[in-house]
Amino acid sequence: MTTIAIKPGSTYTSIYVHGYGLVLKEPTVAAFDDRDKKQVRAVGYEALAMRGKAPGVTVVSPITDGVISQPEIFTSILKVFLDKICPQGVALKPKYKAIVAIPLGLTVGEREMYEDVMLDAGIYSVTLVPAIVLSAIGADLPVGTGNGMLTVNIGGGRTEIALLSYGGIIDGCGVGIGGEKFDKALVDFIMGKYNLKISTDEARRIREEIGTLYENDVASIGASGMNIISNVPEVKTVYALDVMDVVKPYLINICDLIKTIIKSCPVDIAGDIMNSGVVITGGITNMPGIDELFMEQLMLPVKMFERPQYVQIVGAGKLLCNDELMSQLVAGGSV
Secondary structure: OEEEEEEEOOOEEEEEEOOOEEEEEEEOOEEEEOOEEEEEEEEHHHHHHHOOOOOOEEEEOOEEOOEEOOHHHHHHHHHHHHHHHOOOOOOOOOOEEEEEEEOOOOOHHHHHHHHHHHHHOOEEEEEEEEHHHHHHHHOOOOOOOOOOEEEEEEOOOOEEEEEEEOOEEEEEEEEOOOHHHHHHHHHHHHHHHHOEEOOHHHHHHHHHHHOOOOOOOOOEEEEEEEEOOOOOEEEEEEEHHHHHHHHHHHHHHHHHHHHHHHHOOOHHHHHHHHHHOEEEEOHHHHOOOHHHHHHHHHOOOEEOOOOHHHHHHHHHHHHHOOHHHHHHHHHHOOO
16 A cells, blocks of 8 residues: 555645655646547646647646636546556556545535545545645644644635644634736736736746735846737736735735634633744745735734745645544544
């Protein structure tokens, strides 16, 4: 039995194999030939490269706002990813036992759908664990103890916030705010300000390369797209402050949601939160200045990480070989 962890995300899907570490991180997309929409032509990076460029090809993202919305397509993607991590030259595919990161607030039916997708993809045994709990584990927080902790993950399609103690979730919420929403808003902003229509992939590149929350940042970058007035291809200079104008209101909205969770905090845990502050993970937290914005808005210490986009899947990897912690999560109702 091969033990793995899977994090299905709106932007990327990651797979961690016990004893090997993170072995796969690829875009959660599939490409279909328009003449036969049941046949997957490519997945992952290969499919992403086709988006908007390959004639007669439609590229689909089966996860919306962090939740699987097209299970059949995601099953097809996951089958290919599992084949990729299978050792070369092995006659029989290994049996996989998996921990799977799931969003907060799923209904019973949605949880069953996640399990069915994994089983249909060829996984033998599935354990569903809230992704925000895996963030806390990846951040080396003492999840199984009575120390209260506040964890936030800002991902590609979803932001989740949870107050944790004794392996359980005291209060939490998830909202469809993340990198993909930022990128769509940046597309609209650039079209309105510069009369330039760009792709969401180009918007993501701009956000990742010059995105900032510092008002004195003068960085700029060339944005490639189509001039909506002249209808000719064009490159225009956009600035770090343009990205900030788009992203900052969303981040302040996230801070308001965190404040709502804090207000529900039991008095016995309030002191823990004052001491430990807020732990923030997810790829969006690579943006310079986000820690200062959150400290200013929340008036609490903020803990950040290097390579924050990997904290959740690393947390899942740590849980693979920690039976004691898994028992604590079961006792706390997280699993």
